[in-house]
Amino acid sequence: MPLNVGDTGYGSVAGSGLSSSGAAGSSETAALLVPEFGEEGEPEQEWRPLSKEELDESAGGPGWKRLRCYLVVLFWLAWLAMLATAVAIIVTSPRPVATPLNWWQKSVFFQLQPDLFTRTPPAGSGAVDALCDQFSYLKSLGISALILSGLFGPSNATESGGESSGMLPQVQHLLSESNKVGLKVVLDVCDVQLFGAREDAETKEAWDATQHALRLWLGQGVAGFLMCDTGTAYTEKSLMLWRGVLEEFSKEDEERIIVVKQTRDLLPPLRVSGQQLNITLVDVLLRSVLPASPRPLSARQVADAIETHLQTPEDTWLGWMVGGKAPSDLRSLLLVLLMTLPGTPVVQYDQLYPAQGGNGSKYSDSADNFKSRHSTVALFNSLSHNRAREEALVFGNFTFLPFNATYNLSSSSAPPLLAFLRSWGCVHFLVLLNTGSEPQGLDPAWAPSLPEAGVFVASTAMGRLGAVNLDTLVLRAREAAVVKLFEPGSYSS
Structure with a gap:
């Protein structure tokens, strides 16, 4: 039967009575939000967003708004000021300035055995061709220049400049091939009666012959000449004449050089100074680490010779070679020394390719010799x-470190542990040399400012890789190591 729900019809209730669904005042036309009433029965004020004026009043007024703007601007100005100050400190702070170096100061020289060349063209051409085939390989090893010895006989070579000896075509071919791969060539005339070696060397005829020979070889592309300090050409007047000719052939980055091999303890001045003249007569002073000896030196003698050179400052740009005879098991250690000393390293042929083994026999193709x-x-x-x-190994500062051995303290004849530091800016290389026959280590008490950690760069043991702690580092017998330190030390000078 029909259900009457109100006077207004279906779904509509006029009053506040109950509907059939049981909801108070339920109706499709009823308000969804019922206003809340306060304690006194009056409806509370409806919520509405604040106006701009009300927001300004709540925030403290226009004055606070300006203050906040000023604080934001002040923050960014202070940030920019700190940034500018940091940049200025970086720009104006003292930094190591690299001295412009000539090509020979950045190069590694390789001196070849004299018997690689022969005087007769048929046999000599094969030796030269074999050498030319090795140029690309030598360049890949990091060699930049060659010192060629034994090209001339002991007689005076200025009369023909080497033309009559039959070596000119071979040397021309050699120079042409070396230029192709970027190897410079220096002629060793140390043992030759060359360039005005007679008693009348300073006469016009002798100088004409000298000039002819110089121009001949320089014209072929020779980068310079090596002479001994005992030769008659090693005089101030002769060197001045040499420099005049070499300057004619010198160009930018292609300077021709004079190298003097030192064999005497004392040398005359290598620089001419005057009111209007101040030039260096010699570009490189080649010095031997070991003294000349008819028999191999002992390990103690080798250590003493090295220590003497490490403690002797030198203003002239030096080139270093081994020179004397050392025990075969110290060959690799001396190689590390040459490559890390300040100056130009001159590596001799027998250091990389020794002609004899440790027992005096010729090298064979055995596995041990090949591995060595x-x-x-x-x-x-x-x-x-x-x-x-690494700039530190080329023109970095040098500091000798007087370390002692923590091992072998009971043996007074044990060679000391030798060490020095090469520093450039924040980069430091520690070079350690143990010429003794027993392991030796570092005591941090003798060098408290050295960083404790580093990483191996090179080692004669060939098994040293990765990080190393100096407090626990022990060098093996006859071992040399190069360690790049993690932190800047206080030994740069």
Whole structure:
């Protein structure tokens, strides 16, 4: 039957009575939000957003708004000021300035055995061709220049400039091939009666012959000449004449050089100074680390010779070679020394390719001999490429570190542990040399400012890789190591 729900019809209730669904005042036309009433029965004020004026009043008024703007501007100005100050400190702070170096100061020289060349063209051409085939390989090892010895006989070569000896075509071919791969060539005339070596060397005829020979070889592309300090050409007047001719052939980055091999303890001045003249007569002073000796030196003698050179400052740009005879098991250690000393390293042929083994027999193709040669070449390759990319090993500061051995303290004859530091800016290389026959370590008490950690760059042991703690580092017998320190030390000078 029909259900009556109100007077207004279906779904509509006029009053506040109950509907059929049981909801108070339920209706499709009823308000969804019922106003709330206060304690006195009056409806509370409806919520509405604040106006701009009300917001300003709540925030403290226009004055506070300006203050906040000023604080924001002040914050950014202070930030920009700190940034500008930091940039200014970086720009104006003292930094190491690299001295422009000439090509020979950045190069690694390789001195070849004299018996690679012969005087007769048929046999000599084969030796030269074999050498030319090795140029690309030598360049890949990091070698930049060659010192060629034994090209001339002991007689005076100025009369023909080497033309009559039959060596000119071979040397021309050699120079042409070396230029193709970027190897410079320096002629060794140390043992030759060359360039005005007679008693009348300073006469016009002698100088004309000297000038002819100089121009001949310089014209072929020779980068310079090496002479001994005992030759008659090693005089102030002769060197001045030499420099005049070399300057005619010198160009930018292609300077021709004079190298003098030091064999005497004292040398005359290598620089001419005057009111209007101040030039260096010699570009490189080649010095031997070991003294000349008819028999191999002992380990103690080698250590004493090295220590003497490490403590002797020198203003002239030096080139370093081994020179004297050392025990075969110290060959790799001396190679590390040459490549890390300040100056130009001159590596001799027998250091990379020794003609004799440790027992005096000729090298064979045995696995041990091949492994020994391979390790030496690998060590040299690592040292040369590190030297090429690390400024500290080229023109960095040098500091000798007087370390003592923590081992073998009971033996007074044990060679000391030798060490020095090469520093450039924040980069530091620690070079350690143990010429003794027993392990030796570092005591941090003798060098408290050295960082405790570093990473191996090169080592004669060839098994040293990765990080190292100096407090626990122990060098093996006859071992040399190069460690790049993690933190800047206080030994740069």
